[in-house]
Amino acid sequence: MVGFEYHERRAHPALRGYLGDLIGYAYLGEPPELHRGLPSQYLTIVITLDEPLGLAFADEPVEKFSSLASGLHSSAVRIGGSPNRSGMQLALTPAGSRALFGLPAGELAATTVNLDELVGRTALELSDRLRSVSDWEQRFDILEQLFLEAWSDEPAPEPRAELSWAWRRLCETAGGVGVQELAREVGWSRRHLSERFRAEYGLPPKVAARILRFEQAVSLLKRRPRTRLADLAAELGYADQAHLTREWQALAGCSPRQWMAEELPFVQDQELTSAAG
Numbered sequence: 144m145v146g147f148e149y150h151e152r153r154a155h156p157a158l159r160g161y162l163g164d165l166i167g168y169a170y171l172g173e174p175p176e177l178h179r180g181l182p183s184q185y186l187t188i189v190i191t192l193d194e195p196l197g198l199a200f201a202d203e204p205v206e207k208f209s210s211l212a213s214g215l216h217s218s219a220v221r222i223g224g225s226p227n228r229s230g231m232q233l234a235l236t237p238a239g240s241r242a243l244f245g246l247p248a249g250e251l252a253a254t255t256v257n258l259d260e261l262v263g264r265t266a267l268e269l270s271d272r273l274r275s276v277s278d279w280e281q282r283f284d285i286l287e288q289l290f291l292e293a294w295s296d297e298p299a300p301e302p303r304a305e306l307s308w309a310w311r312r313l314c315e316t317a318g319g320v321g322v323q324e325l326a327r328e329v330g331w332s333r334r335h336l337s338e339r340f341r342a343e344y345g346l347p348p349k350v351a352a353r354i355l356r357f358e359q360a361v362s363l364l365k366r367r368p369r370t371r372l373a374d375l376a377a378e379l380g381y382a383d384q385a386h387l388t389r390e391w392q393a394l395a396g397c398s399p400r401q402w403m404a405e406e407l408p409f410v411q412d413q414e415l416t417s418a419a420g
Contacts, residue, residue, distance in 0.1 A: 146171030150279040155287050161242050161294065163234030165286055167279045170228040179406065180213075180220035181361060182354045182394050184314055185234035186248055187213045188258060190270055197225030198255055210258035210266050212244070214251030215345050217354060219396040231273060231282060237310065237344055241300045243293065252345020265289075305329035306343045309336065310351075317359045318352030319380065356380070357394050360387065364399065368407055372399055 150167035153159075163185050169192075180187070180198070188211070189196055195207035198220055205224040213220065215237075237248035244251075244261045259266040269289060273282050301307065309325045325348060326333040340348045360379055363370060376387040391399045 150283075152280075152283045155291065158287065158290050158294070161236055161239030162290065163236065165283050166232040166234075167282060168230060168232065174223065174226070174228055176223050178222040179395060179397070179402070180222050181358075182215070182217055182219065183234075183358050184215075184351075184355055185236060186215060186240055186251060187211075188233040188235055189213075189230055190258070190266075190273060191227050191230040192274055193229055194226045196222065196227040196230065198222050199224075200253060200255070206255070208255065208257055210270055211255050212251060212258050212261055213255040214240075214253060215248055215351075215354075216253045217346060217350050218394060220255075231286065233286065238301070238307075241302070243290070245300065247302060247343045249342050249345040302343050303339070305331060305336075306339060309340060309348060310344065313348065313351055313355055316355075317379075318355035320352070322348045322352075353390060354394065357390055360391075360399075364403065364407065368403065375399075 148167075148169040148171065152165045154162040154165060189208070190210045191208070195209050196211065197205040197207050198211065198213070199205045200216065200220055201218060205221070207225055212235075235243065240246055240248045240251065246261075257266075269285070272285050276282060276285070308329055312320050312325060312328070322337065323333055326336040329336060331339070337347050337349075340346075340351070344351060346354070356379055360375060363375060363378070372387060373384040376382075376384045379387075381387040381390070388398050391397065391402065395402055397405070
């Protein structure tokens with residue numbers, strides 16, 4: 144098992160509507176041939192600190208990025224095929240996409256682009272600044288200061304209130320509220336909600352709900368790896384273990400047991416250093 148450093152800081156309180164945790168990573172040897180970037184409620188920004196990062200959706204060829212932004216997606220992304228060993232990773236909320244890029248998350252769905260295509264020279268300057276320091280806390284400070292300055296001048300554009308409500312309800316319930324109920328709560332038809340939701344976030348609300356429940360399953364397995372899959376399925380409202388396994392195959396590209404065997408030991412063995420928030 145290759146050694147791994149994992150540094151984490153919770154985002155500044157003023158940024159938490161836009162950012163999840165800030166993460167720094169560093170492999171202490173050769174990086175793994177394959178790592179799965181799993182679907183989640185966040186868009187992803189990665190800024191490498193050495194070599195470009197290799198990434199590909201589904202069966203597409205690997206592309207390499209020095210810095211990237213990747214939208215919401217409903218199937219695992221293949222990460223690997225490059226000598227990248229270290230970098231910074233940011234979890235960007237859909238509101239953060241509008242605030243930072245001026246774009247709804249739907250315009251970046253299931254795709255990855257060079258970060259400089261969205262923010263211009265700022266991406267290159269940020270990369271240079273991060274590479275110029277070796278302390279992880281300093282790097283987190285640089286990232287937070289950039290966002291605090293970028294979002295201090297004027298309010299970020301917001302989607303329709305009905306869409307924000309629907310997204311928030313799905314996140315709060317980990318996908319536990321049905322589309323018909325959401326539509327009734329916002330006063331729209333189910334079809335209209337689904338169309339507008341997909342345009343804003345890049346996913347239909349039903350798929351977003353599946354991803355949120357899957358994300359919860361991943362989190363629970365990381366914290367409680369000895370959990371029986373049948374018990375996990377019951378706890379999270381899957382019909383049975385077979386239903387849970389089918390969802391993992393669809394969203395992660397492998398079974399829960401395969402993911403646990405291939406990637407969970409790596410997650411557990413990482414050296415976690417939580418920087419002061």
